[in-house]
Amino acid sequence: MITVVGGGLAGLTAAVACAEAGARVTLHEAHRTLGGRGRATPAPYVAHEGAHVFYADGPHWRWLVRRGLTGPLGRPSVRDSIKISFLLDGRLHRLPPQGFLRMMLLDRGRDAPVDRDFFSWASARYGERTARIAANAISVVTFDADTGRLSAAFVWELLRRVFATKPPAVRWVIGGWQAVIGRLADRARALGVRIELGSRITELSGGPTIVATELASARRLLGDDTLHWESGDCVLLDLAVRADPRDRFLCWDLDDGGFHESYSMQDPTVAPAGESLFQLDLPVRAGEGRAAAQQRLAAFADHTVPGWRERVTWQRTGSAKGRTGALDLPGAGPGATGRRSTAATGSSWPATWSPHRACAARSP
Structure with missing residues (x-):
């Protein structure tokens, strides 16, 4: 037994x-x-407590597929799939900066050291600005406001998995x-x-x-x-609004490490017809209170969901502390x-x- x-x-x-x-x-x-x-949360607004996508290159997904447990998959329309942005220096951009693109496209086969922090290692190779942008780009995974302090090998592996993959690996399951x-x-x-x-x-x-x-x-x-x-520490904002073509599908906040994603553009079942459902998250800085972090997160939403305060139909705030799995510090070794x-x-x-x-x- x-x-x-x-x-x-x-x-x-x-x-x-x-x-x-x-x-x-x-x-x-x-x-x-x-x-x-x-x-x-229960319908009509199906917002997730935590994770909400699978990566098809991982063992979890393959295990589910072998047993027929994945169910139908969703995907954004062609129109929505191009609504991807990067917030940098307070402005939305269609592409990340060239330094970051060169890092991920040209150096993705390079190995990074376990015993150095990511920021110092990446700064020496790509410059401090690119190193900081890269650390903030992957904060959606670490939920850490200072991802640059973590092991270079640990952060580099995550960056390559998200930004240097060949076929898209993300899978959105209908119904979450x-x-x-x-x-x-x-x-x-x-x-x-x-x-x-x-x-x-x-x-x-x-x-x-x-x-x-x-x-x-x-x-x-x-x-x-x-x-x-x-482990990480971040604040969350789930947001349902009346749909607007200006709304973003995905957005990486390269200034502060935030992330914005639509739930409903790839899965219309999670919100009422004519509405869009999003989740935004932002890592909490050292010594920062939850209220201050939520204010920064609301300001991020101003960029990705323009005029959301006048369009909102449902919302909730939350936080996630100690829920991200192990974050490796320099010299700790993989997962130590x-x-x-x-x-x-x-x-x-x-x-x-x-x-x-x-x-x-x-x-x-």
Whole structure:
């Protein structure tokens, strides 16, 4: 008998994998609904709590595809797909600056050192301005306002994956990750997994247990104080407005590290007809309060959703701290800051693209 604690993507995946191997599985979820960081708000505005896209070049996607669990995919129209911008020096641009383009197009095969911070390494090769722009461009992944302080190898890998890929790897699932959660739960139940909702586990039983929760919860449950990692901190703004052709599909804030994305241009099911749904995020600076960060985020929305205050039909604000997976500091080695203990494994591909979960296994 295997016990799984946590009913998000990680926990459901573990339960399905164990059941497929012939094990009897019980999954416990403290909330009344499944989903974890894959949860979304109910219709008519389906805004995600956390990540909302998959990358097709990763193992998570291939695992889902093999089992037919991805469901139908969305994509923006040709008209909307070109509404991509980069905010730099307070102005929107159709392309990033030439220095950044040269970095990603000409040097994408280069390796970066583990033991140097990204900003100093990139500054020596490409200049301080390009290094700062590159760090801010990938802050959507790290949720960190000073991504340049992280390991050069860590940041460089993320940059190449987002900006130097050949075929587009991003996959938008119709209905978002919540729809995938539903298919995973159906698959688990069909395999005989017993799913207990509203079941908060406070201590481990004697049998084999998989803990698939946020890191702080795993640390308390496992009684393992080594389960700490460097992680991100950002504020969020979900925004529904009456549709306007001036609205952006994607926008990278190269000044402050923010990111803007439409939910509805590629998946019209997530908002009422005639409306557009967006999420914007912005990393919180050291010593900055949430209110000040939200003000900066609203100013970013002024660029990407012009006149949104007069057009808004629904909105909510939020924050995400400690939910991005491990961020590697110089010299730490791949993923070391989040994987100092063999009891826990974390993804070094955090933020938008990962389940943001710690997964640990214990048996007597």
